[in-house]
Amino acid sequence: MKKTVLNKNKTLIELGYEFLVVCPHCASCAKVIALDNLSPYIAHVRRRFICTACGVIKNKVIKANGYGQARVSYEPKVNYEVILAKNPCDWYFRLPLYLQIACSGNTLWALNLEHLNYIESYIEAELRESHPYYLSVESRLPKWMKLAKNRNEVLRAIQKLKVKNY
Ligand SMILES: [Zn+2]
Known part of the structure; x- marks a missing residue:
């Protein structure tokens, strides 16, 4: 039986708790x-x-509205919810994301493990619900990640990220 995935319609902003x-x-x-x-x-x-x-803790109050700087998405296109396609980092301290890996000539990245699992369940599924919410993670995944020919490579890259040290 083919695996079906239902849209969860979560946005990157909702996943940005961590x-x-x-x-x-x-x-x-x-x-x-x-x-x-x-x-x-x-x-x-x-x-x-x-x-x-190492025990370091730093707090930061985000003074300015981060719009324009903290815009988040996967592809470098001008969009409502935009991007950090190159050098993916967190939106506040601008530190490189731990979950990133070269894949199919691109960089696959996730904010946290929930996000990584979310991408995995979407890519794994052979049947997908159409018309996801336009700001959702699934509607914003780059084309290369959704191509059938890249599917196994993307899933392998996700597995590699999952076994990193946390
Ligand atoms: Zn440290």
């Missing part, structure tokens, strides 16, 4: 978490960087 990033001090997997509103477009929200490996 970013797994590379710690600039010890290169371990660290986190950037939201202490209040998840939207990167709101001023004065608070974010925290935490590395449990």
Whole structure:
């Protein structure tokens, strides 16, 4: 039986409660978490960087509305919810995402493990519901990730990310 996936219609903003990033001090997997509103477009929200490996904690109040800087998506096109296709990083401390890997001549990245699992279940499915919500993760995945010929390579790359050290 073919696997079917139903659209979850989650947006990258909803998944932005946590970013797994590379710690600039010890290169371990660290986190950037939201202490209040998840939207990167709101001023004065608070974010925290935490590395449990080396003990560094940093807080940041996002002073300006991050619109234009913190726009998030997968492809470098001008869009409502835009992008960080090159050098994917968190939207606040601008640290490189821990979950990124070269794949099919591109970079596959995820903000956190929930996001990675979300992409996996979408790519794994052979039958997909049409018309996902236009700001959802599934509606914004780049074409190369959805091509049948890249499917196995994308799934292999996701598996590699899953077995990294956390
Ligand atoms: Zn560290």
